[in-house]
Amino acid sequence: MARCHCRWCNVFICMCSPCICLVLLFIYASIMVCMDMQSTISPSRVIEEDRFVAPGTLRNNSFAPLPNTFWKLHWHGDAFWNHLQLSIDRHFNPILHPNTKLGFDDSTLLRQSFSEVINLDSTKKNLDKLPQHIQEFVGYMNIRDYATLIQPDGVCGAGAKDEREPPLLLLAIKTTELNFKNRQAIRQTWGQVGWMAGQKRNSSRGDEGGGYIRRVFLLGKENPEELGVDLSELLQIESQRYGDILQWNFKDTFFNLTLKDVLFWDWFSRSCSQTRFVFKGDDDVFVNTPNMITYLQEQLKKPKAHRTMKDFMVGDVIGAAIPNRVNNSKYFIPDTFYQGLYPTYAGGGGVVYSGLLAKRLHNISKRIHLFPIDDVYVGMCMIRLNVYPIHHDAFLTFDFPGKEKEERCSYHRILLVHKRNPNQIIKLWEDVKKTQTQCQGVPLRNAAKKEKKDKKPKQAKL
Template identity: 40%
Template sequence: MFRLRRTTFRARTLLLLGALLAVVYICSDHKTIHLKEEVKKIGCRTKAVTRHNSTVQSWRKCEKNESAADSKGFRFLSGVIKNFLYYHHCRHFPMLLDVPDKCGGADDSAEVFLLLVIKSSPVNYERRELLRKTWAKERLHNGVWIRRIFISGTMENGLEKERLNKLLELEQREYSDILQWDFDESFFNLTLKQVLFLEWMERNCAQVHFMLNGDDDVFANTDNIVEYLQSLKDNNGSKHLFIGNLITNAKPNRSLGSKYFIPFQLYPSQKYPSYCGGGGFLLSVHTALVIYNMSQSIDLFPIDDVYMGMCLAKAGLAPDLHIGVRTLTFHIPSSKIDQYDPCYYKDMLLVHRFLPRDTYIMWQRVHEPGLKCVKS
C-alpha cells in the first residue's frame, strides 16, 4: 500500500510539473515580475512590477514592418511619415508609471463622476503643476468627485530621457496622477496615447461616469462641466455622449510641407468623418468604451481627433457640437477689449491655448464672488 501511495504521489507531482511547464511555455514571451500581492491578470501580458504607485508591464519589442516600403510613392514621403508606416501596427509598449487605483479600483470607479484625462509631454512640468492647483484640482464639487490623470510618453535619449523620466517619477510620488508608456512622445503618436489610455481605462476605471479629454494648455471650467453633465436628462454616463468643437466636411491635407499632411497610403478617401477638435472634448464612459472596442479593428491614424471620429463612425455614432467648447477659435468682439476679460469665460466649458500664467489668473477671476458681467 505504501508503494502504491508513493507511485500515486509521484504521478500527481509529474502532472503538476507538466501543468506549470505549460503555463511557463505559454507566457514565456512576456516575462513578468511581481512586487504586489494581487496583480490583475489579463492574458499573458499584464503581470507587472509595481513601485511608487506605478506598474511596469513587459512586452515583446514590436518589429518594423518592412513591407510598408513596397507601397506606391513610399520613397517620396518624409522620414516621419515613413516611420509611422513602418510602426503604426505597434500598440503595446512598456508601462513605466501607473495608478491602477486612481478611480478607487475597478469595482468602485463609479464613485468618480468626472475623470480629467490630460495629454502632457514630460517637459511640461509647469503646466501640470499649474493645472493641479486650478481647474484640474481633485475635489468634490456639487456632491460628486472630480479626479485627474496625466498621460505621457517619453522624450529624448540617453541621460536626458532618464532625467525627464525621473521628473515624472518624482511627480508621481507626490501626486499619483501620471500614466506613462515607453513610446516616443510626438504629434503622430497622440493616437497611440489615446488608445493606450482607453485600454487602461477599460481595465481600471470602466465605471466612471464621464471624462474630459484634453491638452495641458486648455482652460477648462470644470465646475461648469460638472453642472452641465449633471443637467443631462436620462444620461449618467451609460448612454452616448461625445461633444466639443465639431468639425465636419474636413478633407485630408495633401500638402507635403504641412504638419497635418496625410498621404494616400494612409487615407485614400477625400473626406474625414465628423469629429471634435482634439484640444478638448467631453464623452461618456459608454462612448469611451465603444471607441476602444472599435479601435481594435481600425488601424492607427496620425491625427488623434480624426481617429476618434473614425471609431465613432464605425460604431454608427456621431459627435456633437457644444458652443461652450472652443478648441479652434474664440472670437472677442473688439480689439479694444481685454481678450482675457473673465466675463467672456465664466460660462464657457473649455477654451484651447492658454499659457500657465493666464490659466492661473483666469481661474481665480471667474471664481471671484463679486464678479459682475453685463450681457450686451
C-alpha cells in the same frame, strides 16, 4: 392525328414562350425595383453595436455620415491607409461576411492585413516616397503593446480618498515630460481633484450640485539623447508626490498622440468601471470645471439618459474636413497615405465623452488601423459605432471669436478654451473665482442652440 397534335403543340410553344419570358422578366424587374426601393428607404439594418453598418453613405437621424472611401469594394488608388482599412472593413462588413463571429482576436487581423499590404511591391515604392516622419509612423503603427512605466496610485487616477459616490469626471490630459509647468498649473486650478461644486446658472434648478473629480496625465517617453537630459527620475518623483502620472514606453511624438487614446481606453476599461464621464484634452487648455460639472449633471437628468449615455460625446465638432496637403504643416497627410474626406470628429484640444462610450471606443479601436491625427482617429472609431458627436459652442478649441474674450463674464460662459500658457491659466482661474458672484447665472455660449448636425465643412488642421 398524332402529327396534327404535335404540330399544334409546336405552334402553342412558339406563341407562348415569348409571353412566358416577358412575364418572368417583368417579375424579376419588379423584385429588383422593390429591393432597390427598400435599400433606399432603409439602407441597412442595425447589427450589433460593434458591427459596421453598410453599404454606402448614411444620412438620416440615426446615423452619422459615412465617407464613401470606407466602403469601396474595389480600391484602385495607392493610398496606404485606405488599403489597410479596406481589408478590415471587408472582413467585418455584415453583407460580405454575414456569419462573422464577434469576440475573436482582432489584433491578429490587424497584423495580417498590415503584412499583406506592406509587402506589395507598389506599396513599398510608395512608402519610400513618404516624408520621413510618416515613414516612422508607419513603422510603428502596427504595434499597440507597450509597457507601462508609471501608473497612478489610485485605481482610476488621483482623487479624494473619502469619495462617497462614484467619480463624475476623470480628467485625462495629454502632456509630455518637459511640460511640468503646464501640469502644475492644471493641478492648482481647474484640474483639482476631489469634490467640486457646480456653477448655478439661470437654466439650473435648485442648488448647483457637484461631483467628484479624478485626474491623470498621459505621457509617452522622451529620448534622452535627443532631449539632452534624462527626466525619468524627476517624473518618478512627481508621480510619487501627486499620483497622477500614466506613462507608456513609446516615443512621445505628435503622430503618436493616437497611441495615447488607444492605450488610455484600454487602461480606463480595466481601471475606471464606475466613472461617469471622461474629459480628454491637451495640457494648454483652460476648463471652467464648475460649468462642466453642472453641464454634465444636466445631461444625466435628461429623459432616457441611461440609454443615450453610451453614445455621448460633446465638443467642437468639425464636419467634412479635408486632409491637410501642405507639406510644411505638422498636420500634413499626403494623398499616397490617405485619400478621401475625414469623418466628422470633435476637436482634440478638449472633448468630453461618457465612460460607457470610452469602453466601446476601446473595443472598436481594435478593428481600425492607427491614423496619425488623434482626433480624426477618434472620429473614425465613432463612425464605426454609428455615433455622432454633439457640437457645443462653449468648447472653444480655436479661441474666442473677435473681441468676445474681453467681455466681463466671457470665461463664465464657456466650458473650455484652447491655447493658454501656465501663467494665463493661473490668472484666469483667479479671475473666474473673483467674478463668480457678479457673473452668477450667465448662460453658456449659445446654450439655446440645438446640436449642429449640418455644420459647414472646415479645413482640417491648417
